Amino acid sequence: MTPAYQTYERMKAFVGFDDADAGRLRRLAPVFAKHGATITDGFYATLEQYPETAKLIEGRVDALKATHHRWMQELFSGSYEQEYFDNRMRIGVAHVRIGLDPMFVEGVMSYLRTAGLLAIREEFADAEEVSVLAGSYVKVLDLDLLVINLAYGDERLDRLTRFTGMSRKLLERCIVHG
Ligand code: HEM
Structure with missing residues (x-):
């Protein structure tokens, strides 16, 4: 078990992500099958407005939207x-490689939280049910973000190791102790 996977498992326990969450996410699959394309279109429209992100998606928006749709379906697979x-x-590593500033990933996650919560509210009438389902949805997005950020951290340390010739352990010690 890698240290990164251990961190993921610890954080799942920390946020209380359990089988009940997995079950609720499976229940949400049809909601996002219905609203997913509109949600994806919404954030790609934003990515096209910012030069730093627009240049990365230029000429392949449709293919990327399809990739994103698959990513969204996996959110509701029930297996984590x-x-x-x-x-x-x-996925995290793919974004590091293209030189994407992680703040844009954070921004997209924020958009997905808001848009997804609206979709859930539209499909369920009972307020209690909406809040419980929304809780599981937010947790899985936050865990995904955690993993993407782990990948950013890992890949950046690897690059520094290659560039400076310093060992990974030494670099980590420098970061912690200054
Ligand atoms: C919540 C945030 C995001 C998610 C979940 C997401 C999801 C994905 C996934 C699943 C892939 C395919 C990775 C693979 O090859 O296995 C991908 C690739 C890609 N994403 Fe994102 N993405 C996010 C944010 C962004 C943002 C903000 C941009 C801004 C431009 C972006 C641009 C791209 C590009 C250009 C690729 C293709 C990378 C390559 O050429 O290998 N993504 N993304």
Whole structure:
């Protein structure tokens, strides 16, 4: 078990992400099958407005939207173990490689929280049910963000190791102790 996967498991426990959350997320799959495309269109419209993000998606918006749609379907698969984690790490690394500033990933997650909560509210009448389902939705997004940020941290340390020739352990010690 890698240290990154251990961190993911610890954080799942920390936020109280359990089988009940997994079950609720499976229940949400049809909601996002219905609203997912509109939500995705919404944040791609924003990405097209900012030069730093527009240049990265230029000429391949439709393909990226399809990729994003698959990512969204996986959010509601009900299975959040090693395979899910590995997949999310790969996504993080893909964004580091293209030089995307992580603040834009944070921004998209914020958009997804808001848009997703509106979609859930539209599909369920009972306020108690909405709040419980919304809780699981927010937790899984935050865990995804955590993994993407782990990938950013990991990849940046790897690059520094290659560039400076310093060992990973030494670099980590420098970061912690200044
Ligand atoms: C919540 C935030 C985001 C999620 C969940 C997400 C999801 C994904 C996924 C699943 C992939 C495919 C990765 C793979 O090859 O396995 C991907 C790739 C990509 N994403 Fe995102 N994305 C997010 C934010 C962004 C933002 C803010 C941009 C801004 C431009 C962006 C641009 C791209 C690009 C250009 C690729 C293709 C990378 C390549 O050429 O390998 N993404 N994204």
